[in-house]
Amino acid sequence: MTADLWTALFIGILTAFVGYEVISRVPVLLHTPLMSGSNFIHGIVLVGAIVALGIATTPLEEAIGFVAVIMGAMNVTGGYVVTERILAMFDRSKKKGGPP
Amino acid sequence: MIAWQEPLVDAVYVVAVIAFILGLRAMSSPATARQGIVQAGIAMLIAVAVTIVEPGLSNFALIALGVLVGGLAGWYWARVVQMTAMPQMVAIFNGMGGGAAAAIAAVVLLGNLSDHTISGLALAGAVIGAVSIAGSMIAFLKLQGWLRSKAIVYPIQQPTNIVVLALGVGFGVYSLVSGLTFWLLPFFVLLLLFGILMALPIGGADMPVVISLFNAMTGIAVALDGFALVNGPLGDAGYAMVIAGTLVGAAGSLLTLLMAKAMNRSVGNVLFGAFGAVEETGTTMKGTMKPIEVDDVAALMAYANSVIIAPGYGMAVAQAQQKVKELADVLESKGVSVKFAIHPVAGRMPGHMNVLLAEAGISYDKLFDRDEINQEFPNTDVVLVIGANDVVNPAAHRAGSPLQGMPILDVEGAHNVIVIKRGQGKGFAGIENDLFYRDNTRMLYGDAQAVVGQLVSAIKRLD
Secondary structure, three states: HHHHHHHHHHHHHHHHHHHHHOOOOOOOHHHHHHHHHHHHHHHHHHHHHHHHHHHHHHHHHHHHHHHHHHHHHHHHEEEEEEEEHHHHHHHHHHOOOOOO | OOOOOOHHHHHHHHHHHEEEEEHHHHHOOOHHHHHHHHHHHHHHHHHHHHOOOOOOOOOHHHHHHHHHHHHHHHHHHHHHOOOOHHHHHHHHHHHHHHHHHHHHHHHHHHHOOHHHHHHHHHHHHHHHHHHHHHHHHHHHHHOOOOOOOOOOOOOOHHHHHHHHHHHHHHHHHHHHOOHHHHHHHHHHHHHHHHHHHOOOOOOHHHHHHHHHHHHHHHHHHHHHHHHHOOOOOHHHHHHHHHHHHHHHHHHHHHHHHHHHOOOOOOOOHHHHHOOOOOOOOOOOOOOOEEEEEEEHHHHHHHHOOOEEEOOHHHHHHHHHHHHHHHHHHHHOOOOOOEEEOOOOOOOOOHHHHHHHHHHHHHHHHHHEHHHHHHHHHHHEEEEEEOOOHHHHHHHHOOOOOOOOOOOOOHHHHEEEEEEEEEEOOOOOOOOOOOOHHOEEEEEEEOOOHHHHHHHHHHHHHHO
């Protein structure tokens, strides 16, 4: 394994603990936004897809890379919009639910 | 290589990663959650945009076209879809992420088959990504109602699935060892097939576990792709993927375990147990189901001190949340205290009921988690169960029941229990519900939206 890969491994392990700690106290109320929000965050796959298509040389690689970019872009925009829509509703209910 | 681009890209990725972590942390409170996702969104936008200036990339026209097509499609679809269709939307966008991860892995494999460290990592990413997209698509079809939502079972199902998986991975490994890219084709085909076969025996009510599991899997696939990319000439994108992917993998795994725990079953049992495929036989219920009329329920509720509403998937199917909000309003105008009891796995995704009730405009401080509200039932005059079944089934306390040990809403302790239900059928688990036969339980048959609407008018007439 190269030095880069070792570095990535250390980063990955630390991130796993961060991920666990950061969301371990999320209330049931926010389980859906948490899920769709993390769905949006793995939309970072679009960056990888752009790189994959950007370095593709053969027509086959280009075709697969193109599909990857389309799917990654759907993931990232769809995930964002879904999360935003759900959280917007929680915002609204907060205002309505104030003391009479 | 031009000097200014790489530090710029790296710096942007670092900022983006910080925004992702803070965005997820903001999810722990409804007051901060929306701000968190907006920040993460802006960070994502900049991270994607800055990737274009990475030195050594080409195919810019194709990249722009793909981003435009996929981005607009995802944006439009997520905008126009009904709130009740959220579970299948989460499933499909998650599947897209898994598919993208598998496709990236394919490109990496085609270019780096001889470097076994890189290709091994990409192969692992491809396995998880392919299973995630295929499984998510089946989950989507089931949630959308285009595929039977009950567990689909056939003889020697699990052995078949394991053989498919083993053969698929075998082809992948052979491709690496032999250096022949052709064998990647059966590898991908068999893994997609495995994803489909794995999701088929999982029934509708297990979807909260399954959706969050596939979400975690996509995260892990993205992280593995990231590991495969860090060695390449454009390694900085790899680090961003490792961090974001692992973050999601950890958060998603935790949520998956929480959901499984709320059903008192292991994740393995959810995936491979084909729960609900076989109906419980041999238990005969004592007593009868006693029907009740709308007007009687209206009087009972209007003159109660306290009412707790326990919604389930039936409320989502009937799209009754708006009527439920009207019911809560009219009861409160008569001085009745109204609360909502939410079971963590009620519905088809984690937090499903909270989302629907929020959509109807019900304040979230009226929604109570199982642990918060269970001790209140004995002091409650009326519990209204709307389209929930297994999550309120006291059979969970009975030894030998398939539900035994599942933490439930103990609604049976209330003075009166009214169950709104379409017909006399059993719940998803195929188990008789002891609750329906209790002396203090009355059945109100009909479509939840129609019945709750009638209840609202009947209560208004009582003035």
